[in-house]
Amino acid sequence: MSTNKTEIEMLGQQSDGKYLVKLDGASYLLDAAQYKAINRKKEMPASRLEIWLKSYADENI
Amino acid sequence: MGRRKTPNIGKAINGFFSTVNKMAKAAARAEKQRIREQNQRIRQAERAERESMRRIEQLAMAQRRADREYEKEMRRQEREQQRAEREREKVEKLYAKQLAQEQLEAEMSEIESENEEWTTVHTLAGHIVSLDEINATLSRCDYEQQNIDAANCMFENPYPSDHTAKIRAMSEADSMFDMNTALAELQKARELYNNLNFTEKEPTLMMVRDILTKEAENQIHSFLPWKQSRLRKEYVDLYTDVRYYEMHDEWEKLKKEYEDMKAKFLADMESKKSAVEKIRDDKANFLTKRTQEIQEAVLKEWKEERDTYYNNLRANLQDMISGDKNYIITAVDSIFPNDDLPMEYFVDIAYDEKTGKALVDLDLPEIEDIPQQKIAVTPSGKKTIRQKTQTDLRSDYAHCIFGLAMYVASNIFNVSLKIQDIEISAYTQRKGENSAVATDQYVFLVDFTRELFSLIDFQKHSSAEIMEAFKRHYNMTKTYDMKEIDFSSAYGKMETFVPADYNDFI
Numbered sequence: 001m002s003t004n005k006t007e008i009e010m011l012g013q014q015s016d017g018k019y020l021v022k023l024d025g026a027s028y029l030l031d032a033a034q035y036k037a038i039n040r041k042k043e044m045p046a047s048r049l050e051i052w053l054k055s056y057a058d059e060n061i
Numbered sequence: 062m063g064r065r066k067t068p069n070i071g072k073a074i075n076g077f078f079s080t081v082n083k084m085a086k087a088a089a090r091a092e093k094q095r096i097r098e099q100n101q102r103i104r105q106a107e108r109a110e111r112e113s114m115r116r117i118e119q120l121a122m123a124q125r126r127a128d129r130e131y132e133k134e135m136r137r138q139e140r141e142q143q144r145a146e147r148e149r150e151k152v153e154k155l156y157a158k159q160l161a162q163e164q165l166e167a168e169m170s171e172i173e174s175e176n177e178e179w180t181t182v183h184t185l186a187g188h189i190v191s192l193d194e195i196n197a198t199l200s201r202c203d204y205e206q207q208n209i210d211a212a213n214c215m216f217e218n219p220y221p222s223d224h225t226a227k228i229r230a231m232s233e234a235d236s237m238f239d240m241n242t243a244l245a246e247l248q249k250a251r252e253l254y255n256n257l258n259f260t261e262k263e264p265t266l267m268m269v270r271d272i273l274t275k276e277a278e279n280q281i282h283s284f285l286p287w288k289q290s291r292l293r294k295e296y297v298d299l300y301t302d303v304r305y306y307e308m309h310d311e312w313e314k315l316k317k318e319y320e321d322m323k324a325k326f327l328a329d330m331e332s333k334k335s336a337v338e339k340i341r342d343d344k345a346n347f348l349t350k351r352t353q354e355i356q357e358a359v360l361k362e363w364k365e366e367r368d369t370y371y372n373n374l375r376a377n378l379q380d381m382i383s384g385d386k387n388y389i390i391t392a393v394d395s396i397f398p399n400d401d402l403p404m405e406y407f408v409d410i411a412y413d414e415k416t417g418k419a420l421v422d423l424d425l426p427e428i429e430d431i432p433q434q435k436i437a438v439t440p441s442g443k444k445t446i447r448q449k450t451q452t453d454l455r456s457d458y459a460h461c462i463f464g465l466a467m468y469v470a471s472n473i474f475n476v477s478l479k480i481q482d483i484e485i486s487a488y489t490q491r492k493g494e495n496s497a498v499a500t501d502q503y504v505f506l507v508d509f510t511r512e513l514f515s516l517i518d519f520q521k522h523s524s525a526e527i528m529e530a531f532k533r534h535y536n537m538t539k540t541y542d543m544k545e546i547d548f549s550s551a552y553g554k555m556e557t558f559v560p561a562d563y564n565d566f567i
Contacts, residue, residue, distance in 0.1 A: 037409060037422065040488065040501045043548035048484075051420055055390065055411030 008042050008049055010035075021053060028053040029060065169444055175432045178403050180457050182464030183524040185401065186471035189515035192478055195378050202378070206371040216370045221363050226355035230348050238344040240337070247333040254326040259319040264308035266301065273297040273304060384477050386414050392476045393419075397469065404430055404461065408469055417481035419473055423466060425489040425504070428458045455541035462487060462504070462543075463524035470509045471519075482510045491545075502545040505535035506555045513563050529561040 009022040019035035021028045024046060030038060034056040041052060198215075205211045209220065262268075277293035380388050389412050397408040407424035431454050437447040449457070470483045485507050490499040509531055517527060528535075534555035536544040 041422065041486070041548075044486070045548075045552050048420055048552075051413045051418075052411045052422075055386075058386070059390070 008038075008046070010039060010042065023049055023053055026050075026053075028057050030056050031060065034059075165446070169436050169446060172432065172434050172446060173436050175403070176435060176457065179432060180460040180464065181524075182402060182404075182461060183467040183519050183527060184464075186467045186517075186519045187475065189471060189474045189511065190381070190478075191515070192382065195381055195478070199375060199378050202371050202375050206368065215374065216367050218363065218366065221356070221359045223352060223356045226352045226359055227348075229355050230351035233351060234344050234347050237347065238340050240340050240344065243333070243337045243340050247330070247337050250326065250330040250333045254323070254330045257319070257323055257326055259316060261312055261315050264305060264312055266305055269301055269305045269308060270297055273300050381475070381477055384479070386412050389419070389477050389480065393473055396472050396476070402465070402468070404465070406465055406469075410473065412480070414479070417479050419480050419483045421469060421473065421483055421485045423469060423485050423487040425462045425465065425487050427489055427491075428454060431457050431461060452540045455543070459537060459541045459543060460524050462489075463507075463528050466505075466507055467509070467519065467524055467527065470514060474509075474511055474514060480511065482508055484508045503548065503551070504543045504546060505533065506546065506551050507531055507533035508555060516563060530563050530565070531560055532556065532558050533560075534558060 011020040011022060014020050014029070018029040019032065021030055021035070021038055030053075038049070038052060038056070041049060044052075201215065205214045205216065274293070274297055277296040281289060281292045281296060283289035283292060380392070384392070390410060393408065393410045398406055404426040406426055409422040409424075411420045411422075412418070413420070431449075433449055433454070434446050435449045435453055437445055439445055466485045466487060470485065473483055474480055485505075486503055487505050487507075488501045488503040491502045492499045507528060513530060517530065519527065532555050534546060534551045536546050538544070
């Protein structure tokens with residue numbers, strides 16, 4: 001599992017109330033709690049952040 | 062004429078003086094006697110006075126002695142009272158001391174227990190199940206579900222006996238069939254029948270003649286005895302037959318009435334008896350049928366419950382083997398937090414199906430939540446309650462949070478066999494040095510692998526020791542002060558951390 005640092009973009013709240021986050025070109029829409037959790041983890045390696053973001057995105061389906 | 066005798070004057074004078082002398086002597090003697098007697102009286106009076114004085118003195122002495130005795134007794138009683146008071150105070154003090162000691166011991170025991178609870182969380186990390194164990198349980202599941210008589214089943218509800226069904230059916234039957242009333246009515250009819258007796262004696266000629274004789278004696282009177290006797294005899298003879306038939310007819314009428322009544326009571330009793338027997342038969346039939354119905358329903362319910370249990374167990378076991386990501390996330394969310402632990406914590410999980418890696422974000426309790434007191438032993442060997450030092454608190458906190466990570470990991474490993482390793486990032490809320498606002502600070506990272514984790518004996522070592530068996534990263538001083546870790550380098554440090562030989566921990 002890679003631990004290379006990749007910049008995560010925390011793009012804030014959208015008009016629909018969701019929070020937009022971008023990582024490696026992929027966009028993720030999160031709720032407030034998930035956004036807060038990702039914000040806390042934003043210094044994690046991209047490989048971990050990707051797993052978290054995908055997991056949160058799955059929860060929101 | 063003779064010579065007149067001349068009186069002897071001298072003699073007379075002498076005699077006079079002698080008499081005077083005697084009188085004087087007598088007077089002197091009398092005076093002496095008087096004086097003697099007077100002196101005697103005076104002495105007696107003096108003696109009496111002395112005696113009186115002596116008695117007064119004796120009384121006074123006795124009084125003084127009595128006063129002294131009384132005072133002595135009072136002092137003794139006072140001393141006794143003071144001693145009793147001291148004794149009571151001593152007992153009270155002893156009791157209070159004992160009570161305080163008991164309270165102290167209870168408090169110490171509570172403190173010890175609380176500290177133990179917080180610092181040995183890792184010992185609650187359960188056994189990690191393996192595929193072989195799951196397969197064995199699945200086989201057992203199939204066997205037990207197919208064999209209703211199997212012993213020591215995992216489904217613990219026993220095969221329902223028909224006892225409960227019988228009781229329920231009996232209860233229903235009791236309310237449906239009023240046997241008591243029927244029995245009471247039968248008893249009443251039986252008593253009526255048994256108590257109905259015919260006591261009238263059948264009239265005889267002799268009985269009739271006796272009656273007529275008494276009537277004749279009352280009604281027929283004559284001055285002439287032989288005439289009276291004759292008239293009375295004629296009366297008896299004349300009415301005997303007529304009266305006999307009258308009386309006999311009356312008796313037969315009564316007897317007939319009695320027999321009719323007896324027959325009626327007997328018929329009534331038989332009818333009541335038949336009613337009782339019918340109710341008994343109906344009730345017995347109902348009981349048999351209803352018991353069977355209830356038992357079948359209970360058995361059906363039990364079988365359904367049993368099937369549900371085994372089906373759910375099988376499904377859970379299957380999920381443990383092959384459950385997907387959604388199952389894992391849902392299962393973990395349903396486990397945490399629970400009431401097993403005394404501290405507040407929160408578990409967030411993400412799972413990567415490709416690698417079998419679970420990422421756990423663990424919100425730890427704060428150091429302020431750690432019990433503040435500990436039990437120390439004084440140089441004299443006495444246990445005492447002490448405030449923990451900062452080092453104590455930090456040490457307990459470190460053991461607590463490492464243990465919590467192990468407890469959480471053990472539960473997550475048992476959710477699915479697919480989870481091969483669990484990487485825990487643990488954070489807590491801390492206030493900055495110049496800030497009143499608490500922020501989340503990550504304090505350790507650890508990567509628990511299933512293979513190694515399932516070998517560890519969690520009862521044998523402290524959580525801080527066990528951490529050394531896994532790849533981990535934290536920044537902890539010798540005094541257990543856990544600094545915030547820097548994610549930019551933490552993962553690299555964790556990857557390069559060389560764990561201790563796991564053989565030391567199994």
